[in-house]
Amino acid sequence: MTDMTLAQNTSLLPYNTFGIEARAARYAEVQSADALREALRQAPHPVLVLGGGSNVLFTRDWPGTVLRNNIRGIEVVRRFKNRVWVRIGGGENWHTFVQWAVAHHLGGVENLSLIPGSVGAAPVQNIGAYGVELKDVFVGLEAIELATGKSRHFSRPACRFGYRDSVFKKAEKGRYCITSVTLSLSTGNHRINTSYGDIGKTLADMQISNPSIADVSAAVVRIRTAKLPDPARIGNCGSFFKNPEVPRSILEKIQQQYPALPHYGLPNGTVKIPAGWLIEQCGWKGKRTGNTGCYEKQALVLVNYGGATGQEVKTLAYAIIESVENTFGIQLEPEVNIL
Numbered sequence: 001m002t003d004m005t006l007a008q009n010t011s012l013l014p015y016n017t018f019g020i021e022a023r024a025a026r027y028a029e030v031q032s033a034d035a036l037r038e039a040l041r042q043a044p045h046p047v048l049v050l051g052g053g054s055n056v057l058f059t060r061d062w063p064g065t066v067l068r069n070n071i072r073g074i075e076v077v078r079r080f081k082n083r084v085w086v087r088i089g090g091g092e093n094w095h096t097f098v099q100w101a102v103a104h105h106l107g108g109v110e111n112l113s114l115i116p117g118s119v120g121a122a123p124v125q126n127i128g129a130y131g132v133e134l135k136d137v138f139v140g141l142e143a144i145e146l147a148t149g150k151s152r153h154f155s156r157p158a159c160r161f162g163y164r165d166s167v168f169k170k171a172e173k174g175r176y177c178i179t180s181v182t183l184s185l186s187t188g189n190h191r192i193n194t195s196y197g198d199i200g201k202t203l204a205d206m207q208i209s210n211p212s213i214a215d216v217s218a219a220v221v222r223i224r225t226a227k228l229p230d231p232a233r234i235g236n237c238g239s240f241f242k243n244p245e246v247p248r249s250i251l252e253k254i255q256q257q258y259p260a261l262p263h264y265g266l267p268n269g270t271v272k273i274p275a276g277w278l279i280e281q282c283g284w285k286g287k288r289t290g291n292t293g294c295y296e297k298q299a300l301v302l303v304n305y306g307g308a309t310g311q312e313v314k315t316l317a318y319a320i321i322e323s324v325e326n327t328f329g330i331q332l333e334p335e336v337n338i339l
């Protein structure tokens with residue numbers, strides 16, 4: 001036996017950044033792979049693995065067991081000439097790990113500063129921000145199959161990473177707990193990436209012309225703090241929708257009526273359109289319905305003003321999807337996991 005305990009009828013309110021009240025029939029925090037296996041032996045299924053709860057919307061009580069991943073540890077496991085491989089426990093906080101990397105002069109994750117949540121959830125949607133995605137530094141991960149308790153290694157190709165996507169959102173959805181992630185970080189000659197969003201401008205405001213990875217991290221923290229609502233103050237899960245990728249012909253059709261339509265060309269010939277812009281054009285930005293609404297500074301973010309139910313947020317999300325589809329003929333896809 002391990003130190004695992006299984007609580008009954010537990011409120012999940014403290015464990016999701018949307019601040020939604022939902023209950024789990026059984027709940028436990030696991031500190032090790034052994035404790036996880038023990039919990040899986042005792043736990044009524046279905047089992048939901050939760051990290052920081054910053055990308056989930058609960059629309060109902062969880063009928064089985066919620067297991068919160070608290071498996072810790074950061075360790076350099078291999079050294080190369082200009083790189084190291086670092087293995088991180090799935091229950092480590094992502095931003096705490098980024099701060100650790102920056103403090104140890106290890107480059108590659110500084111643009112991903114201040115993304116909420118756990119390291120174990122980072123591969124699930126291939127977290128990304130400011131021109132960098134997890135897959136850019138990813139080596140592999142260890143996971144435990146929830147149905148059997150068996151260990152499995154996933155290489156980078158096996159994860160099938162895409163834009164806010166991986167095999168853990170598709171074929172292997174809800175089947176594994178990611179217990180550790182190994183990343184490859186540079187030890188010198190860092191590839192500094194300041195071309196995306198406001199990083200260059202913010203560094204200029206900070207009077208920094210030759211930025212270090214610590215400077216880039218500080219700039220990203222500054223931008224994100226100004227732009228995004230702090231879940232500790234106002235419930236949210238960051239971007240609620242993915243930015244749609246459409247064929248160029250659709251872009252050209254919409255541009256006839258909306259010449260100012262922002263877009264980014266992708267290597268495969270399609271174009272990415274900012275979902276926030278589409279939502280704003282439909283008049284949702286800053287609009288409140290009941291206890292939920294569209295954040296006033298960023299239309300892509302749905303917020304809980306206090307006491308909202310998951311169903312309320314879901315209803316708003318689907319009203320937005322319908323309105324964007326009616327106006328632009330583009331179907332938005334939620335980025336948040338609706339449970």
Ligand SMILES: Cc1cc2nc3c(=O)[nH]c(=O)nc-3n(C[C@H](O)[C@H](O)[C@H](O)COP(=O)(O)OP(=O)(O)OC[C@H]3O[C@@H](n4cnc5c(N)ncnc54)[C@H](O)[C@@H]3O)c2cc1C
Pocket residue numbers: 017048049050051052053054055056069090115116117118119120121122124125126127128129168176177178179228229230231236237238239337
């Ligand atoms: C203010 C704010 C800003 C954000 N900005 C960004 C951003 O810039 N870029 C970005 O990509 N995301 C962003 N997000 C979304 C979120 O931070 C990421 O998706 C993060 O990786 C979620 O981590 P988590 O531990 O909170 O996952 P959770 O919400 O706990 O879980 C998310 C999903 O992953 C599964 N899961 C969790 N842990 C594990 C595990 N160990 N093994 C297997 N499955 C698991 C869960 O079952 C669930 O389906 C933002 C969220 C907020 C609130």
